[in-house]
């Protein structure tokens with residue numbers, strides 16, 4: 001049951017589409033829904049939940065250009081579709097002051113503070129720790145099952161990794177997982193959004209207070225030292241940055257692991273290819289990033305002047321939404337975009353964004369996926385999907401991940 005909203009823009013279009021499906025309520029085949037936009041209305045007006053009009057871009061060239069377009073700015077909000085939940089001002093400030101939600105020069109300053117922690121070399125050093133986490137999770141999968149790989153493997157792995165990086169104690173991770181899933185869920189859980197954001201910010205403030213008293217060898221303590229020692233960021237920016245890392249590093253990576261595992265298990269020849277030669281996994285992971293991009297929409301932008309995309313003028317003040325998922329299936333950019341083809345000639349994908357906001361955690365996400373899948377194929381070579389498994393995608397305005405992935409090794 002797709003939920004439609006009236007865009008109110010029919011009279012301005014040559015091909016009137018009377019009502020536009022509202023993103024996040026795609027229950028059917030999200031790719032064919034998006035293909036409809038890409039081929040018929042590549043720059044499409046949509047009514048946003050708060051009544052404003054947003055513009056959805058779905059062609060590769062447009063999405064790539066818009067991701068790096070300085071006329072499309074961030075407006076200090078990390079929330080699905082530019083929806084502004086009712087929040088106490090101090091909570092709002094503590095969610096909205098991180099590198100992903102601001103523009104230069106603040107963006108440059110905030111990103112630089114963390115750049116050193118995410119270099120390829122520093123990240124590669126986490127391999128033994130991530131392998132230990134993957135091994136532990138697979139120990140718990142020892143019974144023949146069926147098991148849900150999303151719940152039992154793809155979700156706990158990245159939350160454990162990012163929690164260890166940030167110094168979040170193990171006993172607190174469950175409540176984070178719940179709040180984070182509300183925050184990325186989109187329209188279906190909008191009414192829970194303020195509560196989840198307030199809860200998460202409250203928790204992070206407590207964590208910062210604890211680490212101030214007792215610093216550890218973690219990123220939260222390092223950011224506190226930058227604030228207290230060098231005054232290089234404000235208290236809101238500190239809390240907001242921890243908030244961003246927890247959110248950005250969790251659901252996205254879980255989706256990549258889940259989507260890639262499904263794509264491999266769905267065709268025995270693919271599974272056998274990576275099982276016999278795990279060296280093929282990095283290519284398979286890149287193709288999974290393209291074919292079933294973990295992020296459906298890049299974070300929204302705001303047009304500060306009139307901008308023209310395709311033959312459409314997007315008026316100043318509009319919210320612009322960029323569908324990475326749709327861009328990755330654009331036949332103008334990729335030959336046979338609907339085929340999963342790890343050996344395809346590589347063409348740059350946009351799964352980690354593009355331009356100054358290109359994902360800071362991309363090396364970490366790639367490493368987590370590589371370690372997770374290498375451990376899975378080597379320790380559970382007989383793993384297979386349960387008979388009759390059909391993928392169901394979670395309803396989310398922002399993300400693209402599976403509801404569950406039922407497997408057995410019996």
Ligand code: HEM
Nearest residue numbers: 099100248249252253256298299352353357359360361365
């Ligand atoms: C930004 C995707 C994992 C941290 C982004 C953006 C995308 C993205 C598309 C740009 C958003 C935009 O411009 O609107 C992904 C995907 C991941 C992943 C697909 C996993 C497969 C991670 C991880 C971390 C992380 C593991 C950190 C622990 C960040 C940060 C930014 C970002 C800090 C903001 C960068 C900036 O604004 O300069 N990510 N991400 N991400 N990501 Fe990731």
